[in-house]
Amino acid sequence: MSRRVVPAIAAAPLAAALGEAVPPPTFSADADFCVAVMLLGSVAFDMMLFYWLNYSDDSIRAAAWSVLSTSICTFTGVLIGMSWNQSFVYFILGPPEVAGPVKTILGNLLASIGWYILLQVVLMVVSGAVGLRPNSIVTIVLNLKCFGMLLGITTGASSLTMWGLIQTLAPHNLAATVGVLVSCVCTTGFMYRTGAWVRHFVAHGDGVVDEYERLWDYFVQETEDAALALSLSYLLVQSTCQTLMGWMPLKTGQAPPGVTPTRGDVLGLLVCGLGYVLLIPVLDLCVSHPKWPRPKSCAKMVVGKAGAFCLLFSMTWAVADILDSTAPPAQTVLALGTTFLGMVIILVLEYLKDLECTGRKFDQEAKALIGPVAVLIGFGWKQAFVGSLTTITAKVRVMPIPFQTTCMAAVMVAVVVPAW
Template structure:
């Protein structure tokens, strides 16, 4: 675990500082997904262990299902309450007007964490029904998926009614913070549905392929885990490719549908998450079956770390290839389908890496807890370790990692691309001033051009507009007095820039940044 973690961390140092901004963005996304899933699983597993010990152990199947369903409702309700508070929707009760930028960051961090915790609680709840009442055949196991979807939609509808009621309690109008609460909560609920329903589907697929239904957590006995053939591994990974193809179909459906209703938008988003998570689950368990069957080790912890390292290397190599394909437009300049497929595959691979390292962390905590069983009950030690690790990791993720991921993701938008370009010019401006060999005339020119780039990035108007005609912006140079950055020239350059605007703001990284160029 130590060797694998250090190796992964050093690999991340290379990738987050890679010259290609897309690779940086994908790397930060992987780190963010890994840590959020890690924190969520630790919290849920620690709480779930105590619940099973005190409420489920020795009880009847109906009682077990009822407790698991109650735990799912508990985490879904916690998610609603936490997002309501962090969004600023309840600021009139707390007497503070929050800053929207800080609200968005806080909301995203808590949304991701609680959506994953609630997602694993939902897997556990519907999984208990799958284990107790629908384990007779793969088709029966698959029937839990539509049942689970219907149940979640009913729960979501109830929460939506509550949110609407709370939003209209004060002034009967939804302000921007209440809108943000509703938007982010629905997105988190969609993640919960996609994560849980895809896992239940892959459980049924594994049942159909191997003839064995894994337990609620997706684990098999040692003898069963080492018994899978290469053919079974290939079939399961082929199912992952099928999920990928279906996810592309959903993306294209979303683009072709001009004005879908709000309900249909939500169904499409859930399907989008469902197929993306399904791709990751299939690839993860397919590789796990293959490496378990290789029998190079009987130690579960070593096996999990090896799987995580293997998937990380293969996934990042694939991401590099797909990024080069997209950058070089090998499928054509205007191939939206190819771009959507590339983004979807990279997203699935990022989630896959997060899943694989989550399993390693979870196994490591189990091993340590088992080693301390003579000093402390494993359930207590696991809960304590989980809380301590989350208290250390979550603030670092919230303060440093998530903002970096959001900043790089925003560069994909037109506005974000302009700001990213402005930062590159500002850095060059800074370097020019620090370098003692920079000519004074070059500094003057760089400063004027820096102001132009700032206006472009923020959409500001040239200060010469509205000034009486005849006034000009002049600069004294060694070759004489010249007119620079006139409003008319500025407008002409803006129009030319619009014509040459790249289709994707992410390609801004290919633009030569020079304040001293012609």
Template sequence: MASWPLVRAVLACAILVPVLAEEEESSPVAIAISVMLMGSIGFQMLMFYLVNWPDRDIQRYSWQVISQTISIFCAVLLFQGCNGMVEEKLIKGSSELVEVGIDMAQMIFWLVCMQVVLAITSGALNEWLGAVDDMEKVELNVKSWSVLFSHVAGFAAINAWGSLQQKFLNANPWQALLVVPLGSAGLFLLYHIFDLIREKIAHMDDGEKDEYEEKWDEETEEAENDVAGLCMSFLTVQAIRFGISGFMPNQEGIEPWAVAISHSPHQCHLLIGSGLIFFILTLAMLNLTRIWEVPERLDRLIDILNNYLTFGLSWCLFYGVRWRICATHFTHENALLMVAIALFLSGVSFLFIFVLDKGVNVTEPNRMPATCFMDGLAGDMQVEDNHLFGEDSEIAEGATEKMITGLGILIGFSWEQSFDTAVDVVAEGLRHDCPPTISKMLMSICLVVIVFPAWRIYILPTERELSEETTEEGAEKAVLKEYAKQHFDLFLHGQTDESDLDRAHLLMKRHRRAAHGIKHPGSHMPQLKHLMVTSSGIVEVDAPEEHRNKGEKKKKKNAGHKKDLSVSLLG
């Protein structure tokens, strides 16, 4: 119920702006921009709160959602711009069979591009292209391009198999659903061919796979799994929408305006309920993989099914909310409607992050005052505290990760839809100066050129750093960074006592050794002693035995790879 005031606020703003602008006869673009300007301030401030929240889990989930949102946004804009040119230059005026063939060729083109780009960025082709950077940089490069091209190829696959669904399998919902097994078989055949080619290339030089070629194969298979899950889930939801409403949406999931505003609350609830079924099946899959040792040959199938169910949840929630908001008839302008939907879904999704985490403990002594409103928001709905996803921590963590991925797709696709509508309107307004398809492609490319580097340089590394804190090595480094920050603050503070600075420096050396697994110098040099002059005399500090005992205590305390960062350097 906490989300309904946000709904009313968004709809009130959306209604108020056109009323105030009636005298000036504002265009749909002006109205949409006005609503976006008002909503963007609150939306940006909400993101600042979330990414700087004292709870590290909240920070991690927030950065994951933001990263997923930006990657989906860039991928869809890039594909839509290129696909518009293909439809205008190659498909327009062609027969249905030719249209399907061209769409299939476009899908194969993007899949091949994905293979080539990942081969280059992973360093698998370093024999031909020269030396590559260290593996840490390689992983960041290949991950960024993998996410972008997997989503672009995924929407190309949606367009290709959706074309087949629209032209030849549109008689009834069951026939529309038939494209899912057909598309899965087609993609698996392509994946098998690509796998044979990768193996051939990997063994061309020395007959063995090096670490870069292994990385290429691993990241490419993961990207291919995303393509299959994204595509097949969308086509499934298309058939579900057809079955619920009796009308088949187009390849992009768009319905005529008269149909879009005619859905009943019952139909909206059925579609959202279908999304909950996808989520329940996701939990079932997580439990199945926990209690049943999956054969290695089925690992990839399980990954694709997990992606399929996660994406299916996102599509159902997106279109269910869209149906419900359209049914309110609060506006007749599509541009304004898309902006309102994007703002609403963004606000609800970010607030839902708190439900997925236990939040900040009320009894925590150093909690920030700003966390007080969370106590009423989360209440008894805290997932981790009440074991909503089961007693097993791996199941709870896996379910949370799936929900976070789904929320990222939800927000990303909603904002892309609003920007795509705005780009269409602007392109139509520039019709006399530039063909709409060209202007739309240019605007899409410009947006991607601006957004993608920022995501690659700033957002993705932050997300990966926070995600690595769930591992043992990453958790040790996170604690070390917190100690280093306190060490820095002690030196900046003019009132810090000199003895405290000395002691803090000694402790920082100890924590650094623990984080990097470095042995104490005294462990192999018994004659070396670390002495400190105090008011009571000269004492030995940080002896090897003292370091070893404290290190063992710390490891026991921090078991489970999830460390509490509320540590004190001098405490």
């Protein structure tokens, strides 16, 4: 009996639950080959992290820990947000192909609003604005950074799922894709203004705004910006692909069925990603209005993360030339590649920071790249984990696929988050 398997077939159930088209199998991998790739990838990954986190240079080691922490948060937040959206829509409306696109969008909208409300409530309690107040401000700030970052990315991933679906269903032309971007900004901005009004009402309930309420407001705004930047950067890259190549990638960055990215597509998207990253210092130089610090900071996050998505999609297409991009071996290679590339970027930035010709301003711009590098690594890990879940749920099914995926993601998060 042949030991050949077609891992791409395993992607069908989860892709159907997501409402995505399933690319046809393009590669048949021997089981021994799959195990070998996974084993070598795991060992290389562990050794690379060990070397990176124990680097002799203090600044590089600190940057490595910062990137790793943010990457873990990105990985878990995106995994929770997207898997919960799938289960929520399935539970309320049924499978996407039965519910239809409009109801699916409305279900994702409700899920996104729910995450935003949870973000407000959790940070309100953790900050001490309402309820018991911890004795140490340092403890409050650390808890706000932890839960704020995690919930911000989760909210952003939930919103990304909804707006990505809207952009996919909209006409594939420049006006429509830009219209989706503008709609995302306006709709999310209205939701944020409503949240700000609620915070103002709660903070002024006793006539005095204390430091706990100020901390609540500050960290909510910070997480709101991170969530909006995640959605906008993804939509921006999808619009870029549509403009340059005439087609949009799937949610995972893979080319749609019947489309094979050329080397020119890969290089073109890489150049666009570099251009987005270079916009970070340009925004610092050109936007200096004192009343625009928050829009400026959010815009820098958007272009930085857009550069990360461009790089991630390009690497996905490059790996797809060799392996089936829907199979776990290819996704392991992609996760390993994004981690290695993230390490190289940090090493290069730290080397440039140590040069005499660079100053404090360059150090600030280099620090702004921590988030994009973390997005690159975090989404690379997320794709590898989702690929593994897809393979498992295709072989072993004890409940509807969205629920089973969410439960397995919850188990993974329960292991990762406490250690993080």
